[in-house]
Amino acid sequence: MQSLNIEVNTDELIGRLRKLASISDCSEPPPAVTRVVFSKTDLAARKYLQSLYEAAGLEVRVDAIGNTFARWVGTEPNESAVGTGSHTDAIPHSGMYDGTVGVLGGLEAILSLKRAGFIPRRSIEVVMFTSEEPTRFGIGCTGSRAMANAITLEKLANLVDDAGDNYDVVRTRAGFSGTFESVRLREDYYHAWVELHIEQGPELEASSLDIGVVTAIAAPATYSFEVIGVGGHAGAVLMPKRRDALCSAAKIVLAIEYLANKSFSPDLVATVGHLQVHPGAINSIPSQVRFSLDIRDTDMTNRDDVVAEALAWAGRIAKQREVEVRHQCLNSDPPATSSPKIIDVVEAACACENVTHQRMISRAYHDSLFMARIAPMGMIFIPCRAGVSHRPDEFSTPEQVAKGVAVLARTLASLAES
Numbered sequence: 001m002q003s004l005n006i007e008v009n010t011d012e013l014i015g016r017l018r019k020l021a022s023i024s025d026c027s028e029p030p031p032a033v034t035r036v037v038f039s040k041t042d043l044a045a046r047k048y049l050q051s052l053y054e055a056a057g058l059e060v061r062v063d064a065i066g067n068t069f070a071r072w073v074g075t076e077p078n079e080s081a082v083g084t085g086s087h088t089d090a091i092p093h094s095g096m097y098d099g100t101v102g103v104l105g106g107l108e109a110i111l112s113l114k115r116a117g118f119i120p121r122r123s124i125e126v127v128m129f130t131s132e133e134p135t136r137f138g139i140g141c142t143g144s145r146a147m148a149n150a151i152t153l154e155k156l157a158n159l160v161d162d163a164g165d166n167y168d169v170v171r172t173r174a175g176f177s178g179t180f181e182s183v184r185l186r187e188d189y190y191h192a193w194v195e196l197h198i199e200q201g202p203e204l205e206a207s208s209l210d211i212g213v214v215t216a217i218a219a220p221a222t223y224s225f226e227v228i229g230v231g232g233h234a235g236a237v238l239m240p241k242r243r244d245a246l247c248s249a250a251k252i253v254l255a256i257e258y259l260a261n262k263s264f265s266p267d268l269v270a271t272v273g274h275l276q277v278h279p280g281a282i283n284s285i286p287s288q289v290r291f292s293l294d295i296r297d298t299d300m301t302n303r304d305d306v307v308a309e310a311l312a313w314a315g316r317i318a319k320q321r322e323v324e325v326r327h328q329c330l331n332s333d334p335p336a337t338s339s340p341k342i343i344d345v346v347e348a349a350c351a352c353e354n355v356t357h358q359r360m361i362s363r364a365y366h367d368s369l370f371m372a373r374i375a376p377m378g379m380i381f382i383p384c385r386a387g388v389s390h391r392p393d394e395f396s397t398p399e400q401v402a403k404g405v406a407v408l409a410r411t412l413a414s415l416a417e418s
């Protein structure tokens, strides 16, 4: 290992994060950010990144759906590369650190290694993934899913946005062309994959630690439910005669909460975040209710067992209340485990940089969930204030960001040598 003196240029990095945050569709000024994939603003952000990559002397490749790879070519360019990166799309009215720290931090890690005189054996590549957030097409991580063969190309092409335009049309209009097939990466494309990200939870700040070394990423499954009862006049239909869809849905929602609470896994979380009541009038008995379920765990068997139990409860509630319950699985991803070797490398980098760390799981999911399917994967977390994310007041101090970048830089250097 070449001995390295990593000096992160914190001022420049924070300046770039602020500049990126200013490229926003949000009605409020930065640090409030809105940047939806394939919008004019997203394209402007990509242009800004491109200029930074060029100034850094990196080789840039953009694939057919806009995933952007900026490569620092190693002395053995035919060897599998070491990859890092994250996303720059942002949900409406969110903050300036989610994803961007992994992209601009990845770039700064490369720049700091260059300044330190490091010469990589394997190429090091920073990736900006298209559409990590599900805002536009209802499904997250479309870029990494496509790279890792975790979505059929037909399904991807036919995802539809609120305007009724499909993914293929929208990406073409945004200027990206080529076959969807070409987005797939070979299984040996990356020797290792590491993503730097804010924690989006309160643990690191609460324990006053600098770095979280991610051991596993919890995986989500999402379902839609429909409860069909019988509507009627709120005054005329007496209580014993009612087949109220909302009251039945409420029972199911509380059953889901109960099952999640009593699960043996501390990492299992279940959320009903969206509910639609038909006809939605003050004097009308609800005849139809649709609701969503988002359920996550690091243990997929446990997660799926809880779903099965919830469905059994829903069936019983439907029978008792003489309503019909239908459900549909929208998406079900397996969790991912970090590579033990990468965990070791990240921890060694923490020791070198004299920063404190703990091992932890990622309860939010990231592009790394899918990259783990085609490469040994690791993630580096930095604290964020009060665990707040997806809000304009999302914040990490410049020192916290810089420590994350320094650990990432050493990690990348070490993996590029191996």
Ligand SMILES: [Zn+2]
Binding pocket: 087, 098, 099, 132, 197, 366
């Ligand atoms: Zn993110």
